[in-house]
Amino acid sequence: MLIEVAAVGVCGSDVHYFTDGRIGDFVVEAPLVLGHEASGVVRALGPGTTGRLAVGQRVAMEPGVPCRRCRACRSGAYNLCPDVRFFATPPVDGAFARYVVHDEDFCYPLPDHLSDDAGALLEPLSVGVWAARKARIEVGSQVIVTGAGPIGLLAAAVARVAGAAEVVVSDAQPSRLALAKKMGATEVVDASRGAGSRGAGSGGAGSGGAGQSTAREVLDIFAGREADVLLECSGAPQALEAGLRGLRGGAxxxxxxxxxxxxxxxPLSLVQTREIELTGTFRYANTYPAALALAASGAVRLDDIVSAHFGLDEVAEALQASRRDPLVVKPVVLPGR
Ligand SMILES: NC(=O)c1ccc[n+]([C@@H]2O[C@H](COP(=O)([O-])OP(=O)(O)OC[C@H]3O[C@@H](n4cnc5c(N)ncnc54)[C@H](O)[C@@H]3O)[C@@H](O)[C@H]2O)c1
Ligand SMILES: [Zn+2]
Ligand SMILES: [Zn+2]
Structure with missing residues (x-):
């Protein structure tokens, strides 16, 4: 289908491609259109479409279209398809554009009351849904989320609606923690300060000096919690270690x-002696219907994390907005503006 793009969220990976030209083994070797968190309006139906979605329909686009033939696809784990074509992953162009062509099967109709921004942000919400599923969050679970960027915020929101009784969110930039509370965190922790100096009071038992935390204190910010689940959403190795230290046996x-x-x-000995089940996640599979339902029902309010809008001629600015100001959590590009 030919889709007129309405809104595209700026993701950390877009920023990495823009500034570093690569993410791990994915290297930008030719000009590449970035942007993969996108919503839009169907403008024309191409060959092979079924007519399920009519011209004029507003849709959210799941950015990765897998091959549907390989072993991963046939098992349902299509996020692991080696031949997936994913927006803004070299050499596939993304959605910072007026129009894109996208497969009908990976377009989801948006209800009228959901904004274009929310339709775009079903993508990072899907990352949170997938993390919650992998973590098997249950009613009453105690959950630690490290990192309060868009991914951590949405993972925390999903954890809460999945039934977690406690969702503790940390970030090393304390300015990001206010939004974590709004998105459903029951408690927030400043990861730049040790557990001994948590809270507003005077210095804890730790290293004495005002605001100075030792590396050990920072790694122990969750010590003694016995949480059931860690969702590591920062990419910082210290956060992973601190989070692991806050888990109960069997977590x-x-x-x-x-x-x-x-x-x-x-800390492998900790993983072993506590029999922690450790897994990574790569994108998501079969999450868009759930993400859409969570957003449409109001259970997760995606518009709350959008902090700034940019036109297509301002994409470079949009890509640098979060680095310039940590309070800019999710910039969104509106190509039609
Ligand atoms: N697995 C996947 O499929 C998938 C999908 C999307 C994004 N990601 C990754 O998820 C991570 C989060 O994405 P984002 O868009 O929210 O990024 P982001 O950079 O906006 O957020 C990361 C947050 O972690 C915080 N942080 C840094 N060190 C910390 C520490 N020691 N303890 C606690 N917090 C700390 C940062 O201050 C920042 O607010 C990134 O690494 C991204 O690459 C993974
Ligand atoms: Zn993304
Ligand atoms: Zn495949």
């Missing part, structure tokens, strides 16, 4: 955040 740890390093030190 589950889901690594969503991607470290810039391909190899990271891990």
């Amino acid at each position: 589950r740890a889901v690594v969503v955040g991607m470290s810039p390093e391909s190899h990271v030190r891990l």
Whole structure:
């Protein structure tokens, strides 16, 4: 289908491609259109479409179209398809454009009351839904979320609506923690300060000096919590270690955040002696219907994380907005503006 793009969220991966020209093994070798969190309006139906979605229909686009033939696809784990074509992953162009062509099967009709922004942000919400599923969050679960960027915020929101009784969110930039509370965190922790100096009071038992935390204190910010689940959403190795230290025996740890390093030190003895189930996540599969339902029902309010809008001629600015100001959590590009 030919889709007129309405809104596109700026994601950290777009920023990496823009500034570094690569993410791990994915290297930009030719000009590439960025943007993969997108919504729009169907403008024309191409060959092979069924007519299920009519011209004029507003849709959210799931950015990855897999091959549907390989072993991963046939098992349902299509996020692991080696031949997936994913917006803004080299060499596939993304959605910072007036129009894109996208497969009908990966377009989801948007109800009228959902904004274009919300339709675009079903993509990062899907990352949170997938993390919650992998973590098998249950009614009453105690959950630690490290990192309060868009991914951590939405993972925390999903954890809460999945029934978690406690959702503790940390970030090393304290300015991001206010939004975490709004999105459903029951408690927030400043990851730049040690547990001994948590809260507004005077210095804790730790290293004495005002605001100075030792590396050990920072790693122990969750110590003694006995949480059931860790959703690591920062990509920072210290956050992974701190989160693991806050888990009970038999807990589950889901690594969503991607470290810039391909190899990271891990407290393996802790994983072993507590029998922690540790897994990574890569994107998501079969999450769009759930993400759409969560947004449409109002259970997760996606518009609350949108902090600024940009036109198509301002994409470069949009890509740098979060780095310039940590309060800009999710910039959105409106190509029609
Ligand atoms: N697994 C996947 O499929 C998938 C999908 C999308 C994004 N990601 C990854 O998820 C991560 C989060 O994405 P985002 O868009 O929210 O990024 P982001 O950069 O906006 O958010 C990361 C947050 O982590 C915080 N942080 C840094 N060090 C910390 C520490 N020690 N403890 C706690 N918080 C700390 C940062 O201050 C920042 O607010 C990124 O690494 C991204 O690459 C993974
Ligand atoms: Zn993204
Ligand atoms: Zn496949």
